[in-house]
Amino acid sequence: QKEVEQDPGPLSVPEGAIVSLNCTYSNSAFQYFMWYRQYSRKGPELLMYTYSSGNKEDGRFTAQVDKSSKYISLFIRDSQPSDSATYLCASLTGGGNKLTFGTGTQLKVEL
């Protein structure tokens, strides 16, 4: 079993839709949770970073962590074609060095 599981998609939505991207994890020691966006043939770009449980909002993006169920979510409001990319969740233990990535979900926002 992978430490971080993520549905690879692809996920296709119409412009303006609310997108929900999710990951589950198995390592209880994970304390830091990130979402990265990766465009084709580019390096990952940090979108959201949260510590422990709770919500964090940044513009159209909301990251949610539920440590009791080991569930990580990223919501994108008013999705745009420019949001089309692969979204990677990642987790890190407290004091740890090594990011553990999900496989990434490919998102396509269509006009």
Add this chain to the structure above:
Amino acid sequence: GAVVSQHPSRVICKSGTSVKIECRSLDFQATTMFWYRQFPKQSLMLMATSNEGSKATYEQGVEKDKFLINHASLTLSTLTVTSAHPEDSSFYICSARGGTDGSTQYFGPGTRLTVL
């Protein structure tokens, strides 16, 4: 925000040659840098972790004599793929950790290596 650059962005080389890839943190000092490899439609696979001034720590299955890593300063790490073969063709991405948030890794734009 924290910016990480990589050079070159793309390289094509003949089998048997060595290729050096540079990773630089432009606006912060990176105490730790990471090297990843990514195959098409797959996630990032960590190859090694390097701390400035010390030897890199390689992940299981990664040949340290083939993938030479040098982290000579707080803003520069290099990955040298020695005696490259076609199976080494991949997307190599570095990341750097440091700046105001010591837990966050910032990624470079990646280097696409094609070995003929």
